[in-house]
Amino acid sequence: MSSPCPTKPKAITMPRYNPADVEPKWQRYWEQNETFKAPEMPEGEKLYVLDMFPYPSGEGLHVGHPEGYTATDITCRFERMRGKSVLHPMGFDAFGLPAEEYAIKTNTPPRISTEKNIATFTRQLKMLGFSYDWSRVLATTDVDYFRWTQWIFTVLFDTWFDHDQQKGRPISELPIPDEVRAEGDTAIRHFQDDHRLAFQSDALVNWCPKLGTVLANEEVIDGKSERGGYPVERRPLRQWMLRITEYAGRLEQDLEGLDWSDSIKRMQREWIGRSSGAEVDFFIGAQSSATDSDRASTAFESWKSDRATSGFPRKPGDDVLRIYTTRPDTLFGATYMVIAPEHPFVDRLTVADQKSAVKSYCEQAAAKSDLDRTELAKDKTGVFTGSYAINPVNGEEVPIWVADYVLISYGTGAIMAVPAHDTRDFEFAQHFNIPVIAVVDPGELEDVDRAAVLAGTECCTEQGTAVNSGDYNGLTTAAFKQKIGNDLATQGTGKRATNYKLRDWLFSRQRFWGEPFPILHELDDAGNPTGMIRAVDPEDLPVDLPHLDDYKPHGKPEPPLGKSPDEWLYPVIDGKRYKRETNTMPQWAGSCWYYLRFIDPKNGTAFVDREKERAWMPVDLYIGGAEHAVLHLLYSRFWHKVLFDRGYVSTAEPFQRLVNQGMILGEPQYHITPAVFEANKDVLDKLKLNTLRVESEDKVTYILKNGSGDASTDLSEDQTEKRQGQFYLAGTEIPLTTRADKMSKSRGNVVNPDDIVRQHGADSLRLYEMFMGAFEATKPWSKSGVDGVWKFLNRAWRIIVDENAEELALHASVQEVAATDEQLRVLHKTIKAVTKDIETLGFNTAISRLMEFVNFFTSQSVRPKAVMEQFVLLLSPFAPHLGEELWELLGHGTTLAYEPWPVCDESYLVESTIEIPVQVLGKLRGKVQVAPDISKEDLIAAAKADDKVQPWLEGKTIIKEIVVPGRLVNFVVKEPAN
RNA sequence: GCCAGAGUGGCGGAAUUGGCAGACGCGCUGGAUUCAAAAUCCAGUGGCCGCAAGGUCGUGUGGGUUCAAGUCCCACCUCUGGUACCA
Known part of the structure; x- marks a missing residue:
């Protein structure tokens, strides 16, 4: 290939196209003339075009980055020329694990290495000539920026979710129940803390010892950390959570109005995972006399009549086991119940004989990581508690089991099991020999053995007609659901309910390189926490990171900030001593709102000016990789909705149009299988070919290479030949497969x-x-x-x-x-x-x-x-x-x-003649040149007259003439009847 | 397993949403230019049959609808993403 720098010196410099001269020249020009500086307020029609800002890794820019950035750049340059007022900023998402890991690896303080990486990224981005308004550049690690990240956290802390209005409101407006008020200030403050969108919880969390931090559910994949692939274990730790679940309904509904691809919307919907069904209470109040069925049924009857008057309580009492089901129409088929090993009733429901079995089962389940639970999914495990619940629809006693296929974090942590119509319950019932009672007749369906289903020997999850269900027999699934929903409600034994797979967002990390929480824990005179917390006052923000000599993770859950100097760790305000929160925020925090700061990046009194926000929002075009389909896009939508509810932003959604760029893979490479490799080592040696062994998802292949080490190159096309649709190494019988893979160092296919x-x-x-x-x-x-x-x-x-x-x-x-x-x-x-x-x-x-x-x-x-x-x-x-x-x-x-x-x-554009293809029986037989506005009749005549067409019409009867104006003519002909 | 998306020449990919399959680019072949090469320019380039005119087959596989299918319908195969006990 030619090179812009000729190898031979020339007597005269011929004006070749030389980007090495041209490109820096114009980059300087744009910079000096501030060509792409966006106005403070749009002039005329506005357009806000945003790239997903990069994470400035130590590797520098990847060829995947410029793909999206070029697309937005083209759009912006085009729209500026069409007269729009364009906002097109760039920044850096620089807090978080990778930066910290890199800092540790290179033994540099994170701030220093981050700044270096940002400098490299900036140089590379400017080298590509993107028309960003560089005066707005920001990094999430800028103190000036994360001051406002912390401020938004205080807004979350100050907000509770009003279910009636479906809206976040100031905590000062939270109604305090009289009984709480009666207990005094401390009780009121605890009550408020329990309702904040940002709250502390002791739930089981994903602890990754290798990374030295807890991770959000979304950051754990197949029981391993998304970053690094390290094992993750479940541990109870006090953590900060954000109540994103309160917004689940709105996050789902509002997807509808967005110009996003269906696939991304679907992914978000599935992640939110809305399902509707009913909560039903099964009576367990007569535990002590479970063996005495007479007394049990008396107790059950009186419970039922109580419920008929008192109704379905908001919180279940101790006398019932509350379950959630999407199929209340199968209530009559419930042959056992399951509660999660972590369910609070486990102890109470376990009879003396079963104590040791249940205890050891629960201990085992607790020790299992998510990965183990998934891997063992094939074989259902569980143990009988020895006690029974009473089915509210028919008064039958149903045995209660403990099994880890029921998750404590979903629904009520307890289910009624209907093995005839639920695959998981069926597997469990088969394994433990529990009866299977069919209550839905699926009718005649393909792939369903109706007789087997009705006999209880096969499971069927389809809808159908009710059987074995008392008065409900004969109803369709839909009608049954409708009716029983009403009946349960009148009886006070159940009510319709909606559930979401989405969990609250685990928001704290035990690492150094993140935003400190703007939270203070009150201390008593002895220096012990009182359990009272407060947010740092807005005027005291930011809470900067202290200097630490040692910030490395040590495998224990105590955050590095715990080792901060006392003057940072123990502030005194109005004579009261506090300890700062030492957790830091996750990487996602900074990227949740950067699009707002770009609108007004230098504002020292507000996170964004209201007028400017109203003028520029929403983002009209947002482009980035599909890997952020759920996490970043869900988190920032959530924050945005809170800010919207609290009146700080004017739109309900931040990103009106979202487009995901496709991934750029490495150049295709030639692979051989391990077997072929073993059998042909000598041939490869003779040809001086090397191989690169790569493993992905337990599959091993060998990539063929010329040369070795860093100097190696991939095979070229002429080293191969194709015979009968199969590629072979040229001159050999070695079959090759060709594949393009994600760029990675291990495959040697990275392009810089x-x-x-x-x-x-x-x-x-x-x-x-x-x-x-x-x-x-x-x-x-x-x-x-x-x-x-x-x-x-x-x-x-x-x-x-x-x-x-x-x-x-x-x-x-x-x-x-x-x-x-x-x-x-x-x-x-x-x-x-x-x-x-x-x-x-x-x-x-x-x-x-x-x-x-x-x-x-x-x-x-x-x-x-x-x-x-x-x-x-x-x-x-x-x-x-x-x-x-x-x-x-x-x-x-x-x-x-x-x-x-x-x-x-x-x-x-008007042409004097156009070419029209002429078909006979749908096959192209000729083309005619005609005037664009030719009449149908003339066109047919011209087509028939064409030399190439005539032979195909000769001696045939035309039974149909099809004319598509401006496009084609087609004659349908048949042989004349003899 | 389930849910999406995709499968078109030697290669990357185009095809008013049912209307000339293969735009554009790479590669390849031939020619011009050159002492020669690179670069450049011109022409050709899906397979098969044919000297040619032309014919014939062709968009993962098998069926179907239609005057007409890469595009619509049914069944299947392969790949790529997502998801995985969510009751």
Whole structure:
């Protein structure tokens, strides 16, 4: 491939396209002229275009980053030229585990290494010529920034969720029940603390000893930490939680109005996991006399009549086991109950004989990590408590079991088991020989053995018609659900209920590199915590991180901030001594609201100015990777809704349109299987080929390489051959598979953007990433693809610049003359297509159209200057440096960034004749040239008259003539009847 | 297992949402230029049959609807994401 720096010294510098000169020149120009500085308030129509800001890792920018950033940059440059007021900022998400791990690895304080990484990222981003308003840059680690992150936390702390209004309100407006008020101030404060959106809890949490911190459910995948893949165990620890579950309903509902892809919406919906059913109370009040069924049934009857008058209580008493079910229509089929091992009733419900069995089962379950629980899912385990509950619909006694397939954190932590119609219950019942009673007749269905289902030997979860269900027999599942919902409510034994899979957000981490909580724990005179907490006053924010000599994790749950100097750790306010909260916030905190700060990044009195917020929000286009589909996007929507409820922001949702860029994979590589590798070691040796062993998800393959170590390269195409659809190593019988994988060091397929810019320039990198394929599709990298767009930029350069001149000068063909009709048609076709494609993010096809334009004008000996100017404007969002350089050369003194975008004049598109394909029986047989406005009849006549078509019509009867105006003609014919 | 999305030349990928399959790019072949090469320019390039004109087959597999299917329907195969006891 040619290089922008010729190897041979030249006598005269020919004005070749040299991005190494052109690109820094224009980057300097934009910076010095503040070309892309956004106004404080939008002027005219506003457009807020946001990239998911990067995590500045020590590795530097990855080729995946510029993909989304180029897409937004093209959109912004395009819309500025169309006159919109564009806000397009960039920043850094710099707190969190990876940065801290990197700091530890390189033995640098996190702040220092973070600043270094940010500097590298900034250099790389600027090198790519993105039109960010750099005056708004921020990092979540800036003290000025996290001051407001802490402030938002105090808002969460000050908010409770009013279920009636479905809205977050100030804690001062929380109604205090009289009985609480009667107990005094301390009780009131505890009551308030129990209702705050930010609260402390002692629940079981995911503790990762290797990372030295707890993790949110979302950060644990298959029982291992999302970052690092380390084992995670369950431990009870006092932690800060955010009540995101209160917003589950709104987070789900409000998805509807968003312009997001269906798949992301679906992922969020599934994560929130709404289900509706009923809560039902099973009577257990007569425990002591469970063996005496007479007394039990008397107690049950009196409980039932009490309930009929008192109704279904908000909180279940000790005399009932409350369960949640989505199938209340199967109540008659409940043959046993299950409570989670962590259920508070376990002890009470366990009879003396079963005590030791239950105890050891629960201990075992507690020791199991989530991973173990999942892995053992195939075999259901459990143990009988020895006691029974009474089914409210038929008074039957139902045995109560403890089993870990029931989760304490979902629903009520207890279920009624209906083995006939629930797969998990069925497996359990089979294993423990528990009766199976069918209560739903599925009818005749494919893949369902109706007789087996009714006999209780097969499980069926389909809906159907009720059987074995007393008065309800014959009802359809839907009607049954409806009726029993009402009946349970009148009897006071149950009520309709909605549940969500979403859990509250575990918000504290035991690491150093995060935002300190703006929370103070009151101490008594002896220095012990009183249990009273308060938020730091807004005017005392920020709470900066103290200097610590040793901030490394030590595998124990005490946060490093616990070792802070006393003057930081023990503030005294109004004579009262406090201890600061020593947990820090998770990485997600800073990214929850950065889009708001960009609107007003320097504001020292508010997190964002209200007027500015109203003017710029919501984000009109938000682009980033799909890996944030649930976590970041759910968290920030939650924070935004709280801020909205409290009146601090004006929109219910932050990101109106979301688009996910597809992942860029490494260049395809040739693999062989372990068996082939073992059998052909000598052949590979002879050919001087090396292999790279890679393991992924317990599959092992070998990647073939030329050379070894860092100098190794992947096999080239001509080292392979394809025979009968199978690739072989050239000249051998060694079968190869070709695969493109995620870029990773271990596969040796990582592409560094710096290298591409050095070889071909930023414009080529940008253009290539946009040309690779559809924006949202996953696509493999290709070295020769970059060469291709580099050649295109050179061709574009050469239709305007005279490469053979001694000085930079216009090509002789570029003249101030009127364009021909054909030239205008090509230009306006290009304008139309490129405009439409940018609007729909179809960048790859837009570039194709620009290539066609250049191909056409390469063959034109006269290139009207006005046409070239329009072309340069069309090209400029994609290759902005080249665009500016050519624009200047065409005689313009200032940037093209605000030149009006070319407008397509349809009248130039009209062609004097068009080509219409003619089919006979759906097969293409000829083409006719006709006037665009030809009548149907004339078109048919022309088609019939065509030389190529005639033989196919000869001797046949035309039974139908199909004409699609402007598109095609099709004759349906048949052999004449003899 | 379940839920999405995808499967088109040697390769990356296009195809007014049912209307000329393979735009554009890479690669390859031939030619021009060159002492030669690189670069550049021009032409060609899905398979098969044919000297050609042309024919014929062709969008993962098998069926179907239609004048017409890459596109719609049914069944299946493969890959990529998501999810995994949520009652």
